[in-house]
Amino acid sequence: MSVSEFSLIEKYFSQQRYSRDDVLSGIGDDGAITHVPENMRLITTVDSLVEGCHFTSDTSPYDVGFKAVAVNLSDIAAMGGEPCWATLALTLPQADTKWLSEFSKGLFTLLNKYRVQLIGGDTTRGPLTITIQINGLVPEGKALARHSARPGDLIYVTGSLGDAGLGLLVSEGKRHLGQQHADYVSEKFLRHVPRIEQGIVLRDIATAAIDVSDGLLSDLGHILDASQVGAKIIVDHLPLSDAVTHALTHAPTHALKTETVETNSWDLVLSSGEDYELCFTVPANKRSKLEEVMAQFTCPVTCIGEIQIERELQCVLSTGEKVQPARSGYDHFGS
Ligand SMILES: [Mg+2]
Incomplete structure (x- = not known):
């Protein structure tokens, strides 16, 4: 220059x-x-x-x-x-x-x-x-880390999941949505709001935290690896925007046989990246404190599962039925 x-x-x-x-x-x-x-x-x-x-x-x-x-x-x-x-x-x-x-x-x-x-x-x-x-x-001593989640801790996420992944598909012309939903997911893909205020509040409550940059399974996997624990995720408890709910229940016909959500379509929510929400763990006895302090924000927090001793990442529906993600984005437990 x-x-x-x-x-x-x-x-x-x-x-x-x-x-x-x-x-x-x-x-x-x-x-x-x-x-x-x-x-x-x-x-x-x-x-x-x-x-x-x-x-x-x-x-x-x-x-x-x-x-x-x-x-x-x-x-x-x-x-x-x-x-x-x-x-x-x-x-x-x-x-x-x-x-x-x-x-x-x-x-x-x-x-x-x-x-x-x-x-x-x-x-x-x-x-x-x-x-x-x-x-x-x-x-000093208050930074959130990935290595300190413990069995029994509840797993939470801020906001909603899958919006940025859907925004990317829409921008690439791979999915078509009505204008309102398309504008919403494009905004989430390009201009996500960093969860600074929530992170500061979590210093005194969360045991571990990460931001969801590569997809929930991948990033939660980093917490599990670092903490030497496993987790069970209740997939139909994951927080979804109206746009993602619409996309899941109106998936292209080759992907879905019915209007209900089929297993593989959960990949959009479990494995797509760039939502930049926080995924964090909280001891069960701090649940009410967490929900009390988070009520000050318009952005919701949702409990999506629990940390377990067994070192695997299980995805299940609330009926107990297992969900097998096609793209796990998660191979941290490989030998
Ligand atoms: Mg990160």
């Missing part, structure tokens, strides 16, 4: 920046300096979005900027952290002012909403790639 291109790019990222008191030195030096209070611990997450891999070339730059921040915030949420500072490494084929303007709007919409300051960045020329690192704070 030429000097003039660099200053052009800098323009888009300096105008909209949120300012925090704990940033001692932000953009403009070789590195940023921030203040970490003595009783707090630093959480660091990083994620890259690559055009053609994580988003298509016709995705709006606003949505690319929004999503690049949202996936990182979701990881901070899953740790029970409060997001504070971000850095951005941007690889661009050329300095396209219209693209930069829209991308930076999407990026700062979320950064500013959560009072996160952009404290550093780097720009290079190459295939479009966005890498964002976010740092957050959590009180």
Whole structure:
């Protein structure tokens, strides 16, 4: 990139920046300096979005900027952290002012909403790639982890599952829904809301947590692996939006024989990724406390099963009938 291109790019990222008191030195030096209070611990997450891999070339730059921040915030949420500072490494084929303007709007919409300051960045020329690192704070000893779920704990998820997976199918033209449902799942696919506030509340209640980025079975599987336990999921207790319920009960005729939900169609809910909801475990004796504190949020939480000693992940209907997912997305217990 030429000097003039660099200053052009800098323009888009300096105008909209949120300012925090704990940033001692932000953009403009070789590195940023921030203040970490003595009783707090630093959480660091990083994620890259690559055009053609994580988003298509016709995705709006606003949505690319929004999503690049949202996936990182979701990881901070899953740790029970409060997001504070971000850095951005941007690889661009050329300095396209219209693209930069829209991308930076999407990026700062979320950064500013959560009072996160952009404290550093780097720009290079190459295939479009966005890498964002976010740092957050959590009180000492309070971070949520994957390794501490215990047999008997109840398993919960925030929000609803399968929306982003359905949104992807709709955007690819593989499923057709009415306009209202299509708009809803597209919004969930491109602009999911990170569950930061819920993660903070869960610090004192949950035994383990993860964000659902790769699909429920896969991500819950990470908790089970790390905690050396198993789980039973009641599949028809999984929280579904109206759009996903509609898609499951009106599946293409080759997939469904009747209007009832057939086993394989549960894959949309069990195995599709990018919902970025929180999946977490709670001791049974904290159930009422959890439901009490979660009532302050419009986003629901739903109990979907229980942690077990036996190291397997069972999917059953509430009738007791077993569900065998076609795509488990889950092979952590392999030898
Ligand atoms: Mg994660």
